[in-house]
Amino acid sequence: MKIADIKGYSSEAYSSILNDDAFVTRFEKIPVKVFSSASTGSMDVAMRIAELIKKRRETGENVVLGLATGSTPLKVYNELIRLHKEEGLSFANVITFNLDEYYPLEHDHQQSYNHFMWDRLFKHIDIKAENIHIPSGSIDKDDVAAFCRNYEKKIIECGGIDIQLLGIGRTGHIGFNEPGSAFTSKTRLVTLDRMTRNDAADSFNGEEHVPHFAITMGVGTIMAAKEVFLMAWGEGKAEILAKAVEGPVTDVIPSTYLQNHTNTTFIIDPPAAAQLTRYKSPWRVGQCVWTDNMIRKAVLWLCTQTGKPLLKLTERDYNDFGLSDLITSHIFSKINIKVFNDLQHTITGWPGGKPNVDDSTRPERALPFPKRVALFSPHPDDDVISMGGTFARLVEHGHDVHVAYQTSGSIAVSDDDAIRYLDFVRNYEKIYNIDEPKAELLYIESSNFYQNKKKDSIEPTELLAVKAAIRRGEATASCRYIGLPEKNVHFLDLPFYETGTVKKAPPTEADIHLTMQFLRTLKPHQIYAAGDLSDPHGTHRVCIDIIIEAIERMKNEDWMRDCRVWLYRGAWQEWDIEMVDMAVPLSPEEVVIKRNAIFRHQSQKDGAMFMGADKREFWQRAEERNKNTARLYDKLGMAEYEAIEVFVRYEVE
Numbered sequence: 286m287k288i289a290d291i292k293g294y295s296s297e298a299y300s301s302i303l304n305d306d307a308f309v310t311r312f313e314k315i316p317v318k319v320f321s322s323a324s325t326g327s328m329d330v331a332m333r334i335a336e337l338i339k340k341r342r343e344t345g346e347n348v349v350l351g352l353a354t355g356s357t358p359l360k361v362y363n364e365l366i367r368l369h370k371e372e373g374l375s376f377a378n379v380i381t382f383n384l385d386e387y388y389p390l391e392h393d394h395q396q397s398y399n400h401f402m403w404d405r406l407f408k409h410i411d412i413k414a415e416n417i418h419i420p421s422g423s424i425d426k427d428d429v430a431a432f433c434r435n436y437e438k439k440i441i442e443c444g445g446i447d448i449q450l451l452g453i454g455r456t457g458h459i460g461f462n463e464p465g466s467a468f469t470s471k472t473r474l475v476t477l478d479r480m481t482r483n484d485a486a487d488s489f490n491g492e493e494h495v496p497h498f499a500i501t502m503g504v505g506t507i508m509a510a511k512e513v514f515l516m517a518w519g520e521g522k523a524e525i526l527a528k529a530v531e532g533p534v535t536d537v538i539p540s541t542y543l544q545n546h547t548n549t550t551f552i553i554d555p556p557a558a559a560q561l562t563r564y565k566s567p568w569r570v571g572q573c574v575w576t577d578n579m580i581r582k583a584v585l586w587l588c589t590q591t592g593k594p595l596l597k598l599t600e601r602d603y604n605d606f607g608l609s610d611l612i613t614s615h616i617f618s619k620i621n622i623k624v625f626n627d628l629q630h631t632i633t634g635w636p637g638g639k640p641n642v643d644d645s646t647r648p649e650r651a652l653p654f655p656k657r658v659a660l661f662s663p664h665p666d667d668d669v670i671s672m673g674g675t676f677a678r679l680v681e682h683g684h685d686v687h688v689a690y691q692t693s694g695s696i697a698v699s700d701d702d703a704i705r706y707l708d709f710v711r712n713y714e715k716i717y718n719i720d721e722p723k724a725e726l727l728y729i730e731s732s733n734f735y736q737n738k739k740k741d742s743i744e745p746t747e748l749l750a751v752k753a754a755i756r757r758g759e760a761t762a763s764c765r766y767i768g769l770p771e772k773n774v775h776f777l778d779l780p781f782y783e784t785g786t787v788k789k790a791p792p793t794e795a796d797i798h799l800t801m802q803f804l805r806t807l808k809p810h811q812i813y814a815a816g817d818l819s820d821p822h823g824t825h826r827v828c829i830d831i832i833i834e835a836i837e838r839m840k841n842e843d844w845m846r847d848c849r850v851w852l853y854r855g856a857w858q859e860w861d862i863e864m865v866d867m868a869v870p871l872s873p874e875e876v877v878i879k880r881n882a883i884f885r886h887q888s889q890k891d892g893a894m895f896m897g898a899d900k901r902e903f904w905q906r907a908e909e910r911n912k913n914t915a916r917l918y919d920k921l922g923m924a925e926y927e928a929i930e931v932f933v934r935y936e937v938e
Contacts, residue, residue: 309570312531312562314544317551319558323518326552327360330514334361334448335368342378349380349440351449351502352406353460354398356823357516358450362406369410376412380443382436383419384451384460385501388429388474390422395786396488397422420472420500433472433500440506449510453517456480457525457538461501466539470503488788504542513549515540519826520556520858527560569607575614577627582863583608584624585921594922595625629923631868631931636675636851637684637811648867648934649811649849656810658686659803663815663828663855664694665760665776666886669767670903672813672853673879674871674911675930680768684811689775689803690760691828692782696744698752698888700735706755707731727751743785753778755888763885767878777803781827789824792831800835808844812836816852816860816933825855833935840937850935856903859910859931862917866934870926871911880904 310317320326334350341348352358368374383398392399399419407417418439424432440446451459456478462470463478477499486492507513517526529540530551536542543549558564566586573579588595591602598621603612611620630646637656638644644651658679662668668676668688679686711724731748744752757776764774777799781792804812814832817825829852839845851867854860871879883904884890890902901909911928919925 309563311570315530315549315551317530317553317558317561319553319555321555323516323554324360326516326518326554327358328364330450330516330552331361331364331368333514334365335374337447338374338376338379342375345378347378347380347443349382349443349445349447351446351507351510352381352383352402353450353452354383354385354401355452357452357518359405361450361516366406366409376410379412380416381412381418382440382443382446382502384507385499386420386422387496388420388422388498388500389426390496392419392421392423394422395788396485422496422500426474429474429500433474436472436502437506440509446506446510447512449507449513451507451513451515451540453515453522453525453529453540454481455484455521455525457529457540459504459507459515459540459543461499462504462507462539464537464539466504466536468508468536468542468545469505471505472500472502474498474500504539508542508546510546511548513543513546514552515543515549516552517557518554520559522553522557523560526551526553526557527562527565530561568610572610575611578863580611580615580620581624581627583611584620585628585863588921592920594920595621595628596922625922628862628865628918628921631865632870632918632923632929633867634678634870635682636867636869636932637679637682653810653847655682655684657807658684658811658813659807659809660686660688661812661814661828661832662688662690662760663817663825664692664697665690665756666694666763666883666889666903667815667825667855669763669879669882669886670856670907671815672869672930672932673767673882673907674875674928675813675853675869675932677767677875677878677882678869685773686769687773687775687807687809688760688764688769689777690757691777691779691800691831692824693749693753693776693778694756695749695752695783696786698755702755702888703748703751704728704731704735707751746785749783749785756886759886759888763882766882766885775803779828779831782824789827792827796831797835797838800831801839804835804839805842805844808848810848812848812850813932814850814852814935815855816935817855817857836935836937845937848937850937851932852935853930853932856906859914860933862914862921862931864933865931867932868914868918869930869932870915870924871928871930873927876908876911876928880908883907 320329338348369376383402386398387396390397394400402419418436420436421432453459456464458464458478458481461475461477463475463481475498477497482495482497483492485495489495528538529543532538532541534541534544563570567573568583584595584598587598587602587606587608590606591598593602598617600612600617603609603617631648633648636649637658638649638651638654639647640651640654642651660668660676676686707724707728711728714724727747734745734748761771761774765771779796779799781790781796784790814829815825816829836845836850908928911930914929914931915926918929
């Protein structure tokens, strides 16, 4: 089982309605292909490009590719590199034009798209340098207009773009064509939307460092391409993608213009497809096979449409909202009770299982008790932000809980915090006349480095160690507050993370083996992990992929057969109720305990470095999310709680 097969993202959502593809996709105004993963979707796009290159080479013709940057097309580029190195695919007849570039930005800047393309593709293949075209972010502003006209002219002279690759931004932009871009717009200088700059903030070590402008191909330039592939991975793109595919054409969402292109295909994975009608409410596009999961999904959807709790839904409600097919084979009152009981049975105050009780309707088995628990945390604070209440409950109930912090989280510590801690240590050494003091020299070296630090500088190992030590101390303090012994706190320091920059290395066997070693030593009865799928290349996504790969390799080992895997969500979003397998209610006092545990991570308070689009403190996001979940359970007719943390079970097959 792959991570995308988690209940709610699996093909079950529409597998029973594929008898008429045209009807199933009737809400979709652009052809959409849903692949099992970003890897398989990317491979399909890469093979289409490779086929065209080979075909044109046979006739002595060139291929003109429009290329995109960012995390979305990376797997396409990786596959093209593999085809070149292992199967001899030549790019000698390929001409490329990149979509965009930040402005102003030097071409060799670590975050420039010029640097990205050479680092991730061009230097690995045999493309001719003179055939590569990328907008320049370093030309004089007075020369930009002429440069853009010439860029358009070159595209036309080369015969136009054969295949254009695109991603989609949260504003619905394609390239850097932000909301308001005209359908006929050409290559030009644009002002970046605040949301776009915010999304790029992590790569630039803060929004203040993100350029305010960019040079981008226009919508008209993109529309002139002979074929367009727009790729989107992860649930973070689901909402805007549904608007682009099913909504009206509007300049407010520039990607909707692609509805008017004659040869565009959206290539997406199941999480990105989650808001499409055929996934979100498949009963609206065809007859469903009413499995237990599908019934729960439909009935909870009906509650949101009617604003009613489960036990107040009527036969009229089912008919009015297109669910008559469901009640022709099931009595609606029994359906209401069935889903009510199903949801009620997700609620437990005993996340590790309650001993000496009938556990047949409980989410977690009673025995063994106490259990050995492995709690994985991608960064040194995700454990308490995401499941701090459940964490504390497991410790309170006497389970042998072990926390494994997968990465050091060092880059999320500000330079100012690092200097402040070094200043404390050097003063301590002075006060107590420590022999051979080391902090003074490191303090001076660090101060000099940070004063002259460039946006793309790689931090020295010594400074990263200081920042990692800060995160370790905070994590240990947080666990200590909850009552976890320090011997049960583990720092894996997975190698993929330790690059000294925001850009991380791809995960390797070393990351997987470290994870397997930890699990084999502990042999847990429960594993908790962050099931975030929003960004296929983000740290959370890489961390869960490593865990899943480790689990899959060990699934036939005796201890693994007696282990259950529970997935929580990080600071960014929550599981949909329809997907929840375990819900742990928190009292007002437990909410405060969770908040105080988060407070121990002082370097991540008061405007931490990587806050994302939501500027609230992490503890505020966590509390609001947990309270909203409790309110939703209350609206559905469950007992009223202060807050609830929820989990989805990952079935190891």
